[in-house]
Structures are given as structure tokens and as C-alpha cells.
Amino acid sequence: MSLIVVGTMAYDAIETPFGKTDKIVGGSATYAAYAACNFIQPVNQVSIVGFDFAKEEMNQLESRGVRLEGVKIVPDKKSFFWSGKYHLDMNTRDTLITDLNVLADFNPILPESYQGSEFLMLGNLMPSIQIRVIEQLLQRPKLIVMDTMNFWIESALEDLKKLLKMVDVLMVNDSEARQLGGGFSLVKAARAILEMGPKYLIIKKGEHGALLFQGKEVFFAPALPLEEVFDPTGAGDTFAGGFIGHIAKTRDVSFENMKTAIIIGSAMASFCVEKFGPQRLKEITKQDIDARIRQFVDLVHFEIALQ
Amino acid sequence: MSLIVVGTMAYDAIETPFGKTDKIVGGSATYAAYAACNFIQPVNQVSIVGFDFAKEEMNQLESRGVRLEGVKIVPDKKSFFWSGKYHLDMNTRDTLITDLNVLADFNPILPESYQGSEFLMLGNLMPSIQIRVIEQLLQRPKLIVMDTMNFWIESALEDLKKLLKMVDVLMVNDSEARQLGGGFSLVKAARAILEMGPKYLIIKKGEHGALLFQGKEVFFAPALPLEEVFDPTGAGDTFAGGFIGHIAKTRDVSFENMKTAIIIGSAMASFCVEKFGPQRLKEITKQDIDARIRQFVDLVHFEIALQ
Numbered sequence: 001m002s003l004i005v006v007g008t009m010a011y012d013a014i015e016t017p018f019g020k021t022d023k024i025v026g027g028s029a030t031y032a033a034y035a036a037c038n039f040i041q042p043v044n045q046v047s048i049v050g051f052d053f054a055k056e057e058m059n060q061l062e063s064r065g066v067r068l069e070g071v072k073i074v075p076d077k078k079s080f081f082w083s084g085k086y087h088l089d090m091n092t093r094d095t096l097i098t099d100l101n102v103l104a105d106f107n108p109i110l111p112e113s114y115q116g117s118e119f120l121m122l123g124n125l126m127p128s129i130q131i132r133v134i135e136q137l138l139q140r141p142k143l144i145v146m147d148t149m150n151f152w153i154e155s156a157l158e159d160l161k162k163l164l165k166m167v168d169v170l171m172v173n174d175s176e177a178r179q180l181g182g183g184f185s186l187v188k189a190a191r192a193i194l195e196m197g198p199k200y201l202i203i204k205k206g207e208h209g210a211l212l213f214q215g216k217e218v219f220f221a222p223a224l225p226l227e228e229v230f231d232p233t234g235a236g237d238t239f240a241g242g243f244i245g246h247i248a249k250t251r252d253v254s255f256e257n258m259k260t261a262i263i264i265g266s267a268m269a270s271f272c273v274e275k276f277g278p279q280r281l282k283e284i285t286k287q288d289i290d291a292r293i294r295q296f297v298d299l300v301h302f303e304i305a306l307q
Numbered sequence: 308m309s310l311i312v313v314g315t316m317a318y319d320a321i322e323t324p325f326g327k328t329d330k331i332v333g334g335s336a337t338y339a340a341y342a343a344c345n346f347i348q349p350v351n352q353v354s355i356v357g358f359d360f361a362k363e364e365m366n367q368l369e370s371r372g373v374r375l376e377g378v379k380i381v382p383d384k385k386s387f388f389w390s391g392k393y394h395l396d397m398n399t400r401d402t403l404i405t406d407l408n409v410l411a412d413f414n415p416i417l418p419e420s421y422q423g424s425e426f427l428m429l430g431n432l433m434p435s436i437q438i439r440v441i442e443q444l445l446q447r448p449k450l451i452v453m454d455t456m457n458f459w460i461e462s463a464l465e466d467l468k469k470l471l472k473m474v475d476v477l478m479v480n481d482s483e484a485r486q487l488g489g490g491f492s493l494v495k496a497a498r499a500i501l502e503m504g505p506k507y508l509i510i511k512k513g514e515h516g517a518l519l520f521q522g523k524e525v526f527f528a529p530a531l532p533l534e535e536v537f538d539p540t541g542a543g544d545t546f547a548g549g550f551i552g553h554i555a556k557t558r559d560v561s562f563e564n565m566k567t568a569i570i571i572g573s574a575m576a577s578f579c580v581e582k583f584g585p586q587r588l589k590e591i592t593k594q595d596i597d598a599r600i601r602q603f604v605d606l607v608h609f610e611i612a613l614q
Contacts, residue, residue, distance in 0.1 A: 187534045208515040222527040227494045259609040302566040
């Protein structure tokens, strides 16, 4: 059992209606790793950081079975930095600052020891970089999952389309799905996207849950109705980490097991938003996770008898 | 087994990105009755129409077990008329025309023969009118369900608060729940609303499904992901009709049975939006409804084993 997670490890400064942080740890691969390591270890991390990335955060990750051999440390540059401000509805945000720093030169090299990993999670990055990771693998993983974003749909569509033919699962949010697939109907957009290559499509709708499409089948997982969404940053990456973590643990890539994986991803994401950054993900125990999953079961369970 | 449905019977002219209608039949009580009659007959209808309301529509309703003794026909006035235009996302609309006509004088009188009905669905109307209906009932129904809208929250809050103490179930959409309960968190808004009187709260989120709250319990029902939402008019009233129809059929007002009722309401609403007006509701058979409910079961069903 082994999993490669590729993505950013970064610093964020976040402002929400509930408060404001100085620089705190963030990045797609950070969130994904903190989620996935609850289900599978090791997590073979691939990323790039600068001299400023806290050693103690690295230690934290390592103590949870996240291997950092594939994380390049650039001694004379700073880590990727993002700063954003959420609107009152928490669904929309303005980016205030994007300092690429080390990310400008990111050319991931897979360590030899990562070869043979069975599962691959490609966090949101320039599609050509995601492709380069896949091309370095001597053996194709059982399942390749990728995330992307509107920026790449607009600026790197050719590479993205090439990449879509190389992966099994695409994860995007609803507006990205509409942008990539065309039109307002998510069902139609999903059909168009599945024709571009991936066998499975997961559309993340934030507080409105997530949809899984495969062929003509569709599964819906709700988001847990929360009293307060404190900070949505990283929720999508945490979802991805929980999803691929469960798949890697069970080594079962059936549609049925993907449903379960989506519920687990949703449960992990529901923790993520409770505190700033990945803080809450560091606190939770297996008991917390199981209790949260039970809440999801209760949330959607109903009995119906058709006569 | 008997059900009273109170609301409007009207004409609508609708424009959507897919087309445009002349005057077609609409109104909250029309949609609710066409949905409820699949599960319970008779439906004891209470409404008001003008000289222009088509006799053949009345006959259609009567042939489906909808009793019209409580529908007042005003010989020298026209029926309530609403005209609206949906935006491209189908979630928002502009009202173009509202001609109250007969609705300006609506003072519902319950026929004697409706007394003793066990279930009451109060469609969206001025709260003082909804109160007057309840006050005419010699025996309190087993369950009183009401709908309302932003207009009454803004203009008739005192009456609305009085009414909320008299009913069992409140149905509103998400923006109305936020307006009535305060704040952005639906969970907090729900708690505030439940303190105003109703034992159950259903928050309709359109294409994002529906939430049922009781005390600390919550249930979520998705909306079916549809290729095309052709016309959303009446979907909420159809949901209400399916919901109360199932409750009246089963005479079971438990939380568990309300979950089932919400799934059935959602299934009925998913038909409603497939064609203009209540057209699709007139076409469907029991087989269609059962097949649609099975789609809902498949949509949210997952197995999870906690170790």
C-alpha cells in the first residue's frame, strides 16, 4: 500500500468574517497529506518549499508517516505564498497576494523510492508539471486522481486535455466543471468532461456536497450542515486526501468504493473548515473521524418501501 | 385519510432560457394538489379563482380526487396572474407582472365537509389568511404544514410569528430561512426558527436539495441532478404536495417518515421542472414515480464499515 501526493506546500494569510491569520501553513499537498495519513502510511510527498518552511511542520508530517524525500528545499528562496479574503457567504473569496517564489521553478523529480506506488494524487498545479510526474512513473498506478482549477482551463487547455487522457479521476468544483464541460447543466457538463478522458468525475460543490459521475451513473454526497464554517481554505484538498487515502487503504477502485471514499473525503473536509489552516486536521483522532462519518450516515439515511 | 390544501390557483406566463408560455395554469394549490393526489384522495382544495379559470382544469383536478367545494369562483373578476422571467442559471427570476385580481379579496371559508381532515397544507399566502384557515378548524389536524415567502417576512412578521406557533412544519427556501432566522449559517438560522414555534423545519435549496431539522436532528435529501431544468415554477409547491401527500397516506408523523416524505416530495419536484407548468405532473404514472424514487435511493446509497 503506497500513495504519492503531489502539490504545493506553502504559506497562506487568510481573512474571514471570523478573524485573520498571519502566515500559516497551507498548500494543496499539505492538506491532502494531513488527511490521507489517517488512512494510509507512508504518504510519499512531492513538493517544493523555500528556506522559510518551518522544520517543525516537516517533523509533524514525518511523524504521521508522510515521507519528505520528494520535497525539494530551495535554500535561497521563499515558499509559495497566497493571501486571500473570504466574503461573508464564505463561498467566494478575493486573492490579495500570490507570490510564486519557489513554485516558479517547480520541476518535480520523483525519488527512486517512490517508484511502484499504487496510487497517485495530483494536486492542482500547472498541467505540464502534472504530466511530468506521470511520465516519471515506471509503472502506472492503479488509480491516478487529479485536481485542477479555472486558471489552467483558461491558460493551458491543450496540456490539460492531454493530461485528462492520462488520469482516472478528475476533481473540480462546479464552476470549473461548467467552464470545462460547457453550459449550465452539471449533468451535461459531466458527460462532456468524461468524453475528454477520465473514467470518473467528481464535482465538488462546497457546502452543497459533491457529485460522482461514471458513465451514466451518479452518486451524491452531501456536505455536513455546519454551524460555522470558520475557514474554507484547503477543504477541497482535504477532501482529495481523504478520498485517495481511503482508496489506497482499501485498494479497491470500484464505483461502490469510490462512493465510500467520497463520504470519507467529505467528513475530513468538514473538520478542515472548523479552524484556520490545517490546525483541526492535526487534532482529530480516529474516534473523531468515525463519529463524523456516522453523522454522514445519519444525515442521508432513509427507508423507503415501494409497493 | 383526508387532506386540506390551501393556496392559489392562478395563471402564469413564464419565460425561461428554453422558451416562453402564454397564460398557463399555475398557483401553489394547483401544483400541490396535482402532486398530493398521487398519494391520497380526496384532496380538499381551498382556493379562489375568477371567471376565466378553465372549466376543463377543474374537471382534470376533480377526476384525480381533488374536491373543489372550497374553491370560490368569482364571476366578475379574473384569476390571480403572475408573470416572470428566469435567468440563465434558473435559480433566480424577475417578476414581470403580479395581478392580484380575485386574490385581493381572498377570505377562505372552509366547507363543513372539510371538517375533520387530518392533515393541512397551507400554501404561501398572507399569514393572516393562513391563520384564519386554522381558526376555522373545529378539530386540530394531526399535522399542519405551512409555506411562506420573503415578502411576508418583510411585511407581516407579527402575523407570521403568531402563525408559526400554530403549525408543526415550516417550509421555506434557504434565503428565506436566513432572513427569518438571521445570519448565514443555515444550522443557526434553523435553530432560531425552531424556537419560534414549529417542531420541524424544511429548508428547500432548489437544485441543492432540502434539509429537515427537528431539535438537534438533521436530514438531507438531494435534488436529482437533471440534464435540463426546463421550468422551475411550482417545484416548491409540488415538493410540498408530495411531502404532505405521503404523510397523509401513511398517517405517520414521525421524523423517520418525514425523511421518506421529503424524498417523495423531491421526486415529485424533479418531474415538475421537466416541462412548463404542471404539465408533466399530469402525465406521470405510479410506475414513473416509483422509478424516480428508486433513482433517489441509488443517488445517495453507500455502504460504509467502521472498524
